Amino acid sequence: MTRSNPYNDPTARRAFLDREARLRQLSDVERDFVRLGELPDLNRWLDQVRATGGCAEPVHLRGHSTTLGAGTGEVLRHYSTEAEPGGRLSVRCRNRRASRCATCSREHSGDTFHLVRSGLTGGKGVPDAVRTHPRLFVTLTAPSFGAVHRAGECHRARRRCCEHGGRHGCGRLHPDTDPLVGQPLCADCYDYPGHVLWNAMAPALWKAFRDNLYHHLATRAGVGRSEVRALVRVSAAKVAEYQKRGSVHFHAVVRLDGPDGPAAPPPSWATGALLLEAVHSAVAAVALPCPDTAAHNGGRLRFGTQLDAHPLMKGDGGRLTDDAVAAYVAKYTSKSVEAAGAVDRRMESLAEIRALPVSLHVRALIATAWRLGGLPELQHLRLRAWAHMLGYRGHCLTKTRAFSTTYGQLRAARRRARQRPVRRPGQRDRGRECMAVCGNRAHPGRSAHRRRHRRRPRHNPGSRARRRGRFRPVWWGMVTGPAPVPGGSVERAGTPGQAEVPVIRSEIVIVDDDGNEEPYDPAKH
Structure with a gap:
């Protein structure tokens, strides 16, 4: 059916104007639906x-x-x-990221769940015997860079003040949704350069911990450091999470396998208790030199003193089951720096950073990363490219090669399942x-x-x-x-x-x- 030209036909012009008047009464979303329907x-x-x-x-x-x-x-x-x-x-x-696309992030979280679960219980190419191997669920935190408000009972109020006039305590009870949680008690006392540099070096700290874990296993088992890698293999998967204060901490699953991977049982001396002791001592011992720069006083970079480790043996970890651990790790793959109140896009200038709708603490962290990234001695850290991530440059989830399957294999299996012809009841194959x-x-x-x-x-x-x-x-x-x-x-x-x-x-x-x-x-x- 040919429509009349509203420029020549008065009736068509009136109909066109009436339609435009009705569209103006609709919302933008409703007008978009009308456009799509046509x-x-x-x-x-x-x-x-x-x-x-x-x-x-x-x-x-x-x-x-x-x-x-x-x-x-x-x-x-x-x-x-x-x-x-x-x-x-x-x-x-x-x-x-769920902040970008809820649909794709849900699918990615589902893949992560199966990736971690197969490393705990077997399946998808991983032997079922891995559930009998010594396993730990470990949480590694960042050290303190200055006192911050915390959920629940905050720091006890004190009469003393810092050299900048800030109070040493708070004394209030903060709910989890309080915007003050994670904010420093005194921004002038807070070590912003140390915070950004620790985030930037966190992936290297994780690698140093994993390598150092072999040495502590050898010491407790009474074998040589050069021999331990031929007797046992440390398989692990970890996910990064941002705390309210903007620092990164890791949730990890650590498993001991035989020298040939998950198909081989670990030695008899490789028990869950020995792994637990080795993890505690390795976390306390690992330290890396801080990048040499005049913007920071140097020192050594370490993990925080708050270490949480739970053994998972034979598929039952008491209050933590294999499925619960896999779901816990998968949950954080859909989250990112927005959990700390930052943004998930890269910065182009300091002017853009000053205009961000974020808290003063997050803006100070992003600006510090931007300024540190301009120093010649820190160019290798690429802090300006990762200023929006508060300096953290690592992947959200990493794993050792032998821990479990891969994202590519999971996606290929889903693609094959979607492309496989489905036979209806009674239909001949x-x-x-x-x-x-x-x-x-x-x-x-x-x-x-x-x-x-x-x-x-x-x-x-x-x-x-x-x-x-x-x-x-x-x-x-x-x-x-x-x-x-x-x-x-x-x-x-x-x-x-x-x-x-x-x-x-x-x-x-x-x-x-x-x-x-x-x-x-x-x-x-």
């Missing part, structure tokens, strides 16, 4: 929203991908974003060789061993997601395979008995709202 390709846009799981900041891709047969060069499948709404395809941002093409990657599916001629499914992943009640990648397709050969395998050009690997040619870029393009890395998105 899109000609609304259904495809909804398919993309469902496929990304409702991602708050999706990455927009533009380009094309062509799958060719390796032997014949035949075009098996071609996909281009030109037919998509706006000429672009949306994929998940995969941001772990019709095998085919399929190839799921996602972006510029190809993931082999089920092998062909029954029939050849199958109807190719229509490329409508949104409808499939609605029918099956789960999300699937939008960029998803299937190609049929050749005729089966005796023995149940498929022979193609290449090594006999092996499936042909199609050649995938793609040209994909990331495009923002302003039309700017940048290279697309599928490993990051």
Whole structure:
């Protein structure tokens, strides 16, 4: 139906003005819904929203991908974003921060839960015997950089004052939601350079603790330091959490394995009690020299005196179970520096720092990191790039190689599960060789061993997601395979008995709202 031109038709002009008057009475969100409802390709846009799981900041891709047969060069499948709404395809941002994207952070927390849980109870490629290995749940804190207000009963009020005129105590009872919690009693007495430098060196402190733990295990077991690594292996995973005062502390799971990893039992002398003693002594002994700078008085960087360690033996740690520990660690992967009242974006200048809507304490920490980052002797710490993180430069979660599975393996397993054809009740299993093409990657599916001629499914992943009640990648397709050969395998050009690997040619870029393009890395998105 052709609409009348409101510039020429008085009736159409009146209808247009009445519609605009009704739209002005709506909120911005409601007007946006009206605009979306008038899109000609609304259904495809909804398919993309469902496929990304409702991602708050999706990455927009533009380009094309062509799958060719390796032997014949035949075009098996071609996909281009030109037919998509706006000429672009949306994929998940995969941001772990809940402040940026609640959907992707929830998925990342779920992956972290399974990653840590498999290191505690086994599964996903980890032997079930790890639950019988000595394990500890450890919390390592930062030292004191000055008195701060604390939740509950604060510091006892005293008559004395510091040299700057500040009180030595508070005497009040602070609830957990009190904005004063974590703020220094006297900002002039607080060691801001030491605080920022400790955050910057915290990853190095963790590595030094893990290396030093071998020495303390050797001392208590009565073996040489050069021999202990051939007898036992320390596997660990740790997550960083920001305290209210802005310092980082670590929650870690430490496990003792045999020399060959989780599949080998540790020596008989490697008990939970010995590991507990070694952790306490290693935390107290580890120390690193402070970076040499005139902005700080130097000294040694150490962990705080508050150390919490709980043994986890045979899947039962008393008040801490394996699932509870995994959930506790996973919870903090979705949080970041905003837990301390800071921001999750990088700073560009001191003027921007002064305009931040944060507390005076957090602004002083960010400004201190910015100023320290300008010193030539601290350039290697890249403090200006990480000023918004209060100097901390490490990853949120790290683990040793042998502790458990990896994020990549978990995501690949979820991708295979989403791409696997689902058989309805009463439906006959019709095998085919399929190839799921996602972006510029190809993931082999089920092998062909029954029939050849199958109807190719229509490329409508949104409808499939609605029918099956789960999300699937939008960029998803299937190609049929050749005729089966005796023995149940498929022979193609290449090594006999092996499936042909199609050649995938793609040209994909990331495009923002302003039309700017940048290279697309599928490993990051």
